[in-house]
Amino acid sequence: MKIKLFLVVLFISLSTIATKAQEKKYKVHTVAFYNLENLFDTINGPNFDEEYLPQKGWTLKKYKQKLDNLGRVLPQIGTSDKQNESPVLIGVCEVENRGVLEDLVKNYQLIGKDYGIVHYDSPDKRGIDVALLYQKKFFKPTSSVNVPLLIYRDEAKTNKKEKIEVEEKTDDVAETTLIDTRVYTRDVLLVTGLLDGEEINIMVNHWPSRSGGEKKSSPFREAAGRLDRKIMDSVYKSNPNAKIISMGDLNDGSYNKSVKEGIGAKLKKEDVKEFGVYNPFEEMARKGNASLFYRDSGDIFDQIMVSESLIKTDYSSFRYWKAGIYNKSFLIETAGQYKGYPKRNSPSEPGFSDHFPVYIYLIKEVK
Secondary structure (H helix, E strand, O other): OHHHHHHHHHHHHHHHHHHHHOOEEEEEEEEEEEEEEEOOOOOOOOOOHHOOOHOOOHHHHHHHHHHHHHHHHHHHOOOOOOOOOOEEEEEEEOOOOOHHHHHHHHOOOOOHEEEEEEOOOOOOOOOOOEEEEEEOOEEEEEEEEOOOOOOOHHHHHHHHEEEEEEEEEEEEEEEEEEOOOOOOOOEEEEEEEEOOOOOEEEEEEEOOOOOHHHHHHHHHHHHHHHHHHHHHHHHEEEEEEOOOOEEEEEEOOOHHHHHHHOOEEOOOHHHOOOOEEEOOHHHHHHOOOOOEEOOEEEOOEEEEEEHHOOOOOOEEEEEEEEEOOOOHHHHHHHOOOOOEEOOOOOOOOOOOOOOOOOEEEEEEEEE
């Protein structure tokens, strides 16, 4: 009887050891996006920044408080009991210039992470740009470019001549006036680099707003979706196996034409063909999740999409694992008219942002 009991215990012990030996280990990296909502300094620049100047109440003290607020959020995005590392890559938008980004990464809560910056000035009329922050010990940029989005007030002129000539007669004198019909908005940032030695392509977007109404402004975002697709195709021409991550505040939901047709993003992984795009935030939106609210209606305008090459099941290189919205309690209004909304920023009261950050995990098997 004792021998049988010993053999049973031995069998169970050996089975446990074998199971543990077969357990796979993975390296996990977080990739995030955050609309920083009006990260302006206190200096009067050439852009339309009048709302965020000392004479309007946007003081140096408030600017520093805004940096402290963002410095609290950024290193925590995507952290959990299974992932305690800060994001290796963070796409951001609504930043005034490179200077505010340098102030941000030097914040006492971020300086130890040693974030680098990829930034270009955009022609946006408000002077707000997109950028990529990256942890230097994990990611090494090899190239970057800002791709302009050419859209026009008369959508029929999109991708045609930027200026039109109008002839006016004043006191029998003919005058020719150049009318600029271009809508100046944010460029698309494309950064290629090595993540732990593996090439990754990152696109950071901030698509045109819904100013004037969703329907009227939709053609602008549809053009942005087509531009994203064109950029992806150009990357694939150089490398058919390229891994591409497209992120940003799209000012559209995952169900809108700009995303579904412009980019061609799919809800289900099994529907993604070669060179296709998977959007994990569409399923999240269907479940009622939100990254922002407007008139008590939530939606996910902040999205991160991945190429087909990132959803393969061979984890010998980095692959997409899962996605999330970082909406911890300290980011949420707890009372008043906007209870449940993100704690937004304003010249009178520096907050966080009117958007929640979003993120995805990339995983790679460790031998």
